[in-house]
Amino acid sequence: MKSVQIREHGGYEALQIVDLPKPEAGTGQVVVQIKAAGMNHLDTWVRRGIPGMKLPLPMIPGADGAGIVEQVGAGVSGVQKGDRVFVAAGLSCGRCERCLSGWESLCREFGIIGEHCNGTQAEYALLPAANVLPLPEPLSFEEGAAFPLVFLTAWHMLVARAGVRPGDQVLVHAGGSGVGSAAIQIARLHGARVIATIGSREKIDKVKALGAEEAINYREADFLEEVRRLTGRRGVDIVFDSIGQETWDRSLKALARGGRLVNCGATSGYQGTTDIRYLFSRGLSILGSTMGSRSELLTISRMMAGRQLRPVIDRVLPLEKIAEGHRAMAERTLFGKILLRP
Ligand SMILES: [Zn+2]
Numbered sequence: 001m002k003s004v005q006i007r008e009h010g011g012y013e014a015l016q017i018v019d020l021p022k023p024e025a026g027t028g029q030v031v032v033q034i035k036a037a038g039m040n041h042l043d044t045w046v047r048r049g050i051p052g053m054k055l056p057l058p059m060i061p062g063a064d065g066a067g068i069v070e071q072v073g074a075g076v077s078g079v080q081k082g083d084r085v086f087v088a089a090g091l092s093c094g095r096c097e098r099c100l101s102g103w104e105s106l107c108r109e110f111g112i113i114g115e116h117c118n119g120t121q122a123e124y125a126l127l128p129a130a131n132v133l134p135l136p137e138p139l140s141f142e143e144g145a146a147f148p149l150v151f152l153t154a155w156h157m158l159v160a161r162a163g164v165r166p167g168d169q170v171l172v173h174a175g176g177s178g179v180g181s182a183a184i185q186i187a188r189l190h191g192a193r194v195i196a197t198i199g200s201r202e203k204i205d206k207v208k209a210l211g212a213e214e215a216i217n218y219r220e221a222d223f224l225e226e227v228r229r230l231t232g233r234r235g236v237d238i239v240f241d242s243i244g245q246e247t248w249d250r251s252l253k254a255l256a257r258g259g260r261l262v263n264c265g266a267t268s269g270y271q272g273t274t275d276i277r278y279l280f281s282r283g284l285s286i287l288g289s290t291m292g293s294r295s296e297l298l299t300i301s302r303m304m305a306g307r308q309l310r311p312v313i314d315r316v317l318p319l320e321k322i323a324e325g326h327r328a329m330a331e332r333t334l335f336g337k338i339l340l341r342p
Contacts, residue, residue, distance in 0.1 A: 001019070001020055001021070001022045001023075001122055001123040001124050002017065002018075002019060002122065002123050002319060002342060003017070003018055003019075003020045003060050003121065003122030003123065004016070004017060004018075004060060004061060004062070004121040004122065004319060004322055004340075005017075005018045005020070005058050005059070005060055006046065006047055006057060006058060006059045006060075006061060007057060007058045008057065009047065009048055009049030009055075009057075010047070010048070011047075011048075012047075012323040012326055012327065014047050014048075015047060015322050015323050015326065017319065017320055017322075020060075020122070022123075022124050023124055023125075023126035024071070024126075025071040025072060025073035025076075025126065026073050026074075027073050027074045027075045028073060028074075028075050028076060028128060028129055028130075029073040029076070029126055029127065029128055029129060030069050030070075030071065030072050030073065030076060030079055030126075030127055030128075030129045030132055031069070031070045031071040031124050031125070031126055031127075032065070032067045032068065032069055032070060032085060032087070032124065032125045032127060032132060033067045033068045033069075033070045033123065033124055034065045034066075034067040034120055034121075034122060034123060034124065034125050034342050035066055035067040035068065035141035035142075035145075035341075035342075036065065036066055036067070036140075036141045036142045036144070036145035036146075036316070036339050036340070036341060037062045037064065037065040037119075037120040037121045037122075037145055037319075037339065037340045037341075037342065038062070038063070038064025038065060038120070038145040038146055038148070038149065038337055038338075038339055038340075039062070039064075039121075039322075039325045039326075039329070039337070039338045039339070039340060040063055040064065040149050040150065040178065041177070041178070041179075041242075041265065041267060041329060042063055042112065042114070042115060042149075043061050043062065043063075043114070043326065043329075044326060044329055044330065045115075046059060046061045046114065046115050047061070047326065055115060055116070056116065056117070059114070059115075059118060059119070060114070060118040060119050060120075060121060060122050060125075061114045061115075061119050061121050062113075062114040062119035062120035062121035062122075062125075062340075063087070063089035063112050063113050063114040063115065063119055063120065063148075063149050064086075064087060064089065064120060064145050064146070064148050064149050065086070065087045065119070065120030065121075065125060065145050066084075066085065066086040066087065066135055066141040066142075066143075066144030066145040067084075067085065067125075067141060068082060068083070068084060068085070069081050069082060069083040069085055069132065070124060072129070073129070076129040078129075079129050079132060083132075083134065084134065084135040084137075084141075084144075085132040085133060085134060085135055085144075086132070086133055086134075086135045086139075086144035086145065086147075086148055086301070087113060087120055087125070087127065087131060087132060087133075087145075087148065088130075088131050088132070088133050088148060088294055088297050089112050089113040089114065089119075089131070089148065089149055089291070090104050090105060090110065090111075090112065090113075090131075090291050090292075090293075090294070091109070091110065091111040091112065091113060091116060091117065091128070091131070092104040092105070092107035092109055092110050092111075093107055093108070093109045094130065096108065096109075102293045102295050102296075103293065104291075104292075104293050104294065105156070105289075105290045105291040105292060105293070110290075110291075112291070113127065113131060120145075121319065121322065121340055121342075122319075122342060123342040133294070133297065133298065133301065135301075136301055136302070136304065136305035137305070138305050138307075139301075139304055139305060142313060142316060142339055143304065143311045143313075145339050146311035146312070146313050146336070146337040146339060147182070147300065147301075147304055147309070147311040148297060148300075148301075149178075149291070150178040150179045150181075150182045150337065151182045151186070151300045151304075151309065151311075152291055152292040152296055152297050152300060153179050153182070153264050153289070153290070153291055153292065154179050154180075154182035154183040154186050154240070154264075155182075155186055155292055155296050155299075155300055156289055156291065156292030156293070156296055157183070157240060157262045157263075157264055157287075157289040158170070158183060158186050158187055158190070158238070158240065158262070159186070159190070159296075160289075160292065160296070161260075161262050161287045161289045162238045162240075162260045162262040162287060163260075164186075164187055164190045164192050164238060165190065165191065165192075166190065166191030166192070167191065167192070167193075168187075168190075168191075168192040168193070168236075168237040168238055169192065169193045169195065169231055169234075169236040169237050169238075169256070170183075170187040170192045170193070170194050170195070170236060170237065170238045170239075170240060171195050171196075171197070171223075171227055171236045171238070171239045171240065171251070171254055172184050172187065172194055172195070172196045172197070172212070172240045173197050173223075173239070173240060173241050173242065173243050173247060173251070174197065174198075174199075174242060174243060174267075174332075175196025175197060175198050175203070175207040175210075175212055175215065176198050176199070176200075176203040176206065176207060176332075176334070176335045176336070177242065177332075177334075178312070178336060178337045179242050179264065179265075180196065180207075180240070180242070181207070181210055181312040181335070181336050182309075182312075183240045184196055184207060184210045184211050184212050185210055185211055185309050185310065186309070187211075187238075187240070188210075188211030189303075189308060189309065192237075192238075193213050194211055194212045194213055194214075195212065195213065195214040195215075195216065195226075195227060195230055195231075195236065196212040196214070196215050196216070197215075197216045197217075197218045197223050198215050198216070198217055198218070199217065199218060199219055199332050200217065200219070201217060203215070203335055204217070206335050210312070214226075214230050222250075223247070223250065223254070224250040224253055224254050227254040228254075231256070234256050235253075235254055235255050235256035235257075235259060236254055236255060236256060236259060237255075237256055237258070237259050237260065238259065238260050238261075238262060239251045239252075239254055239255060239259070239260075239261045239262070240262060241261060241262065241263045241264075241265075242263070242264050242265035242266075242267060243265075243266070243267055243268050244263070244265065244266025244267060244268050244269055244270055244272060245266060245268045245269030245270060245271055245272050246268035246269065247268070248272030248273060248274070249272065249273050249274070249275065252274060252275065252278050252279070252284060252286075253275075253278065255278075255282065255284050257282045257283055258282070258283045258284075259282070259284055259285070260284070260285040260286075260287055261284065261285070261286050261287065262287040262288075262289055263286070263287070263288055263289065264288075264289045264290060274286070311336070311337065312335065312336030312337060313336055313337050313339060314328070314334040314335050314336045314337055314338050315328075315334070315338055315339070316338075316339045316340075316341055317338065317339070317340055317341070318340070318341055319340050319341065319342045321340075322340060325338040325340065
């Protein structure tokens with residue numbers, strides 16, 4: 001089968017297109033014929049390597065995907081050959097107190113498909129049966145590969161961690177990113193007012209179409225000044241952040257009293273500076289978040305089927321053009337998700 005494979009960490013040349021044997025489903029596993037695979041910022045870390053963390057190599061990257069079940073291994077129930085499915089990328093033990101209370105991403109054994117084991121960017125993916133969920137009928141394979149990881153991440157951040165509620169004002173950093181375009185919709189769905197930051201003028205209308213009331217071009221204006229202006233110097237209740245270092249200090253200053261900064265990543269670097277005086281005197285909360293639960297993913301897939309939430313697809317590339325997708329993520333010249341067609 002045709003597959004992307006990373007044998008050594010590095011630049012775009014590390015993304016090799018190779019011919020691998022088609023996988024066979026073992027006990028508790030399924031093989032899915034991938035119709036569309038999603039790309040995520042995580043893929044760039046898997047390609048480059050993560051300082052201080054040893055990732056298994058060689059690796060087939062890709063956390064998101066949708067397709068048709070091709071083969072079912074022994075001991076699998078509830079999944080059949082021919083089922084339309086999407087991939088739930090979280091790996092966890094399923095037995096510990098965290099898993100059993102719906103906080104799988106806090107499991108000691110937590111991992112992500114395409115980072116800790118082979119992923120979806122291939123013609124076929126070998127997956128634990130627990131990691132495929134039914135793809136609701138109205139959704140295309142491309143839609144099924146576009147929404148899971150980013151919507152789950154954004155939902156868990158805003159709903160489970162930051163407790164978004166009607167009337168909240170929410171600043172969404174990188175509103176044009178996969179996770180940002182999900183966050184705008186989820187915050188709106190919960191009755192919040194959304195201010196989004198974007199890096200180019202062409203993205204203004206696009207984030208407004210998703211539900212942002214205001215868009216700040218961070219290349220032309222200081223987002224902290226703009227947030228103060230747009231909120232009458234009050235600040236926002238929630239800052240939704242995946243940027244990290246570059247915006248950290250100003251994000252904390254953009255919060256209203258009692259505000260929450262919720263973070264799921266550090267695309268600009270991971271050494272943020274916190275002025276602790278702001279933290280205690282203004283009653284701020286800093287919340288970390290990673291992925292979410294399968295239960296949340298089922299809720300999201302139902303809302304996708306009902307079109308209350310919509311995946312945002314930037315482009316679909318043939319598998320061979322994967323480097324173009326990595327470049328677009330690095331240069332932030334995308335709006336929403338990039339998909340690969342094996
Ligand atoms: Zn567990």
